[in-house]
Amino acid sequence: MSRLKSRLAIISGLALIAVGAVAVRFLHLLPGDHYYILSVDSYFFFWMAEKIVAGEAAPMTWHSGLAYPLAYLANLITFVTGIPPSDALTIACKSLPPVLGVISVIVIYLAGQAIYGRRVGIFAAFTMAFLPHAYFIQAAGYVDRDGLSTLLIMIGAFAFYLLKAWKWRIGKLNVGWLLGGILVAAIGELVFRQWVWVGRWLLLFIVAVFFVSLLGKGFLRSGGTRSSGDRVAEEGPEAEPDAGPASGGDSERFLRGVVARGATAVKESPWRLFLVVIGLSGLFELAGGGLRAFISRAAWSTETIAQALPDIESIFQALPGIETVAPALPEVEARIAFEMPIAELQGLSVFDVLGSYQVFLIPLAIGLVIAFLKRRDGDLFCLSWFLGLLILSLTAQRILITAIPAVCILCGVGLDFVFKARSSRAVFRYPQAFVAVGLIYALLISSSWGAYNLGDSPRMAPHEDWQSALTYLRESTAEDAVVMSWWDYGYWILALGERRPVVDGGFYGWTEEKLQDIGLAYVTSDPSEIVAIMEKYGADYFVFSWMEMDIFPAIARAAFSGREYIPSTDFLVIKNPLYLHFLRGDFRVKGPLEVAYRNPGVVILRERPADSPP
Template sequence: MTDKCMRSPAEKGSANSSRIKIISFIAVIVVAFLMRMLSYASLTADGGITFTGYDEFYHMRRILYTVSSFPHILNFDTYINYPYGFEIGWPPLFDLLGALLAIILGGGHPDMHTVEFAGALLPVLLGVLTLIPVYMVATSVFDRKTGLLGAFIFAVLPAHVYISRFGAVDHHVAEVLLSTAAYAFFILALKLAGESKLSLNSLKNIASDKKLLNPLVFAAASGLFFSLLVFTWVGAPALISFVVLYALVQATLDLKAGKGSDYLFVCSAVTLFATLLFTIPLSAGAARPGLEMSAMYLSWFQVVYVLILLAGLFFLWGFSAYVSKKGMDWKYYPGVLILVFGSGLLFLRLFSVEYYAFVIEGLRFFSGKGEYIGTISEAVPLFLTSQGKFTLSSVIGSFGLSFLTALAGFFLFSLELKGEKLKPEGVFFLVWTLFYAYLALSQRRFTYLFAINISILTAYIMWVLMDSLDFGKEIKKLVKSGKKTENNSESTFKTGQKTVSRTKSKSKARHVAESRSTDEGSDYFKLVSGVALIGLVFVPSIWLGAAFSKDAVSIGPEWEDSLKWLEASTPATSYYLEPSETPEYGVLSWWDYGNWIVYVGKRPVVANNFQTGVDDSARFFITDSEEEAKTIVEKLNVKYVITDTLMAEGKFSAIAEIAGKNIGDYYEVKTTNENTGLTTVATPKQALLQSEIYKLHKLDGTSLGNFRLIHESTINSTENESSKIDTVKIFEYVPGATLTGTASPNQAVMATLELSSNTGRKFTYQKGEMADENGSFEITVPYSTENTGNGVHATSAYSLTAGDNSTIATIQVTENDILDGNIIKVKNS
């Protein structure tokens, strides 16, 4: 007989169960992949590939650079923070992976489309891979069925779908994968250490007892993933620190229970030591010159930081042993350690201001505080709007209704963690959840990290509820009932046949006996309740996740059209793929759009999404003085200024805040009681009308002497105030031609020019000056009367009027006059 025939029913059942679980997990992977690929259609609609967000465009710039110079990464870029350049703080692993994927897909020599496709696909692949550590965590803390359901929920949870969808080329998805893998292996190490009774004394028998080796291997694997996280995200030290925080909590609980903590400290020490060993070569290869320490760049700071964590861990270990040996009250342990931590901060403050600043700035960052962080919409608290009002939109948009189920799961799991159920892996998961909840509540962007815990806790509570409803049994009843009906139908065709076999008779009798329990029928209340529970969790998540994916394009057609025009119609700048030298000129816009301009427009920018150049940018757009505006652009060698409707409206408050101004000086805000409820109305004040951004975008720069409109994306929004279409305008800074002449003393002189934009919109340029007491006047104008082919062109000559609009002269101005800053003497007609 074959082995297959000799298998017992239990073995066959186990094999079938394993096969079903494998098939189910493959199905979860397929669902996760499809959810994240829903954005493919919208991002490739024009034949190319568009990317989501803002940082994604700079990641693509680094991936493009790395492909051309693999394995070297772009660390200093003269195309941002123009004209000074900027050292990039992002660690390189994510962009290296993108470049490597492009090289593989392109057979060693990928074209532009292949590079962009690889960059867009990378987050999908990393997102799907994250299902593995999610399953590992849930299975280790709970059981396999919770692991499978948790992975399924995670596959469709909007918070993670958002950062891992096709085109979301950002390192956040790698943060989730690597941190979850590190925590998953650490949990496995703790679990196996407990099962094998790992202690310092037992390590002597490690050669003969191989079970003792397993937790150490998993702890080392955890350290490897932590080091890769360091190579991916500058915030990695905070997530590594959690190991020490957990060790403090677990050691306290062990002391309270009278248990030893060797297993805990051995696993933690191995993890941190492995992190240190793997981080040293990574830091050595990418660290800044010398021994400079910086938390914002890959440097020796990360190595020293892990060393400090190791020292802190050994202190926890030694003090735990001391408290246990002396039989002291367990409460002394956390109390003394908190006191030591406070003293350590004071020591840093007194003897190392630099490291103290790193710690404080890190705490401020993760709590949503910082110089510019308040102007970033994704950095506001989870339950607050940017105006500080309570909202549920962010939490629902990130988790659907899973947040509520996970909250219930958290409290139930907390209540269950007592006595023998108070296992280290459970405590770790509980404290981990609290840690990530704090991050997400402080800054809504960290919901992508919290998605791990939300998914697992939701799966846990769902199984608890399903079991209480006997949902599985009711499904089996329903299936058996269907089979029975089918068998009865088939038997009607065999009424003439008689059963004479005794074996068959016994089988039939057994079947009848077993099916009596199902004769009562399924409990449809339980079935409907179970289906409703599944629907409440999955339907909102799938719907929101699909909405995120389908509506993935962030750069609007107005911006894309304008930036492609900028690339094609303005003088090309040098060193784009070798940004070691300063390019010929820069572009000034608000920092939100800097990465778009660099990648799509291929031009250097003053301000970009690293908040470089943001102070100069804010001062330029807020000033009411054209002379100050000129001083800024000349200092920065700016040739073009790009504005959009949001800068003149919604983003203006952020511009004012960074410029050190009060938004109340620019808008009068009133709340009125309308029929539909309370309505807030913001009325512009004179200060807003005098700002450079208003003069440029709302008034087309028609009163300015050195800035001229050269391209606009759509019909000017000032012609249709109710229009929600974003308008992008590109202005050129020019020396301008100066019209000089004489009029009556102290008389107003006005230069007027009729213009047509590239969209065919007609507008009028008017610049006025007062003649001095001798009657002399000078008016600097930015437009020529020639048609230069840029789209925006004059449809008349300049008309100079004085006093009561009497015409002094009609003047033609050439393009050379404008670009060379010529003086044109006006002869009165």
């Protein structure tokens, strides 16, 4: 009976956590001040899903993200309910990411329970439900690839850990390692299908770092150093008597000892499972063209960066005299490091870590300390996963998303310690309980508040002004119209405006030349220069907003990059940009440009017809 009650308590707790996970992922829809789709790239996958639902061929692109699952779910909803496909797709976009969140919560619980026990599993599931980094990538309307790719990668990584000692025999032959390796490699192939080679390589990186840490642990242990007891008793031959360091300068004996310790470490490790995973993944990669895609992408990235590097020093030398760009603009610090306009290539900062984990940094720190001190297999697994990806993310911050499962397990360890800690003196027990409950309360409040404000930033999702402008483009312009804007808004124009952008995050893409030209359109005071740029790229409209004020220094750097003939220290170049005047609406428009649409936050310009009076 007690076992039944325990199981019911676990199921009830897990169900409550799942409900909380769904609720927190829908909170950002309550304010109603922004479009429901979150993040720039989500709009591209939404646009792809629209094409698939409409029966059109999916456009060729690097990866499809959630486009196909969204489209198939929308078609199923339409088939069952009979509602229009557009409404069904909206429901799919709002519901699929939170469903992935619930599945992730269950997977995290099962993994945490298998590695550390039920208490840690429950606390890890709680973390997965309410961790800001986790609920963001699985929030309603976040239809970028991260929610599904992180789920698949965690399943693959947990499968490797849990199957490392699995034995399944055919007669006397153990083939558990073979079946386990096939399973992990197959999961890697699913990640590849959803996120090309990057996802599979991240999974292999997690597996490889853990395998190396196991070798290191085995090597040190065979020399006489033992870590705290693991959850599952380890088996393996004792170290050779001569495996210790040499004495008396006997280098040959020392080398034999090192080799013996290394051989023992390899023998105790899941080396067969590891080789199967690596070997099959390599075959899948070659057969699927992943290597060709990587080489092609690497060549493109190298060329793009190489084009930018020669200009960086000259930009820094040219811009120190620019303190302000207009009386109404905030002071601009010109000496900001050059940034490639790709999120994956931006480095990790302290503020990124604080924003991703917030109050969860407390249980995470406790879990890290415990894992470092005990160094059990499960500890090594989570430490190598988290720290390995943390180091990689120093040059590409988005990689840290893939560390979410390890963070959840470590937080589970930390929270379990907080709730288990009991002083031998009664006077301290109530304060300890108060601190533990207060920590949970703080985690819930901070996460709920952050989730509610997910769409608060107008760069995360278009607010009313941008939605109205996109409606104008969709309903009041020609279907073949081309729209010029800063690259950040290209996918909005593509998905919601239903028009072709000059630049975007990847489908129509961008080049240094295009960013330089569009940047010049922002900083110039000559309307004919804007018209010339629009004609160069066949653009019918130029869209801009007050949002660019926050990134105006970066836009100005793009404009000045590689343009020796522009005196970048001449204040007239940037002190009175037409961009700012058009936004203010504080002068009568003259010359070759006219306002096609304007609201308090967004302006759409077009070339004035030749027969129209200025």
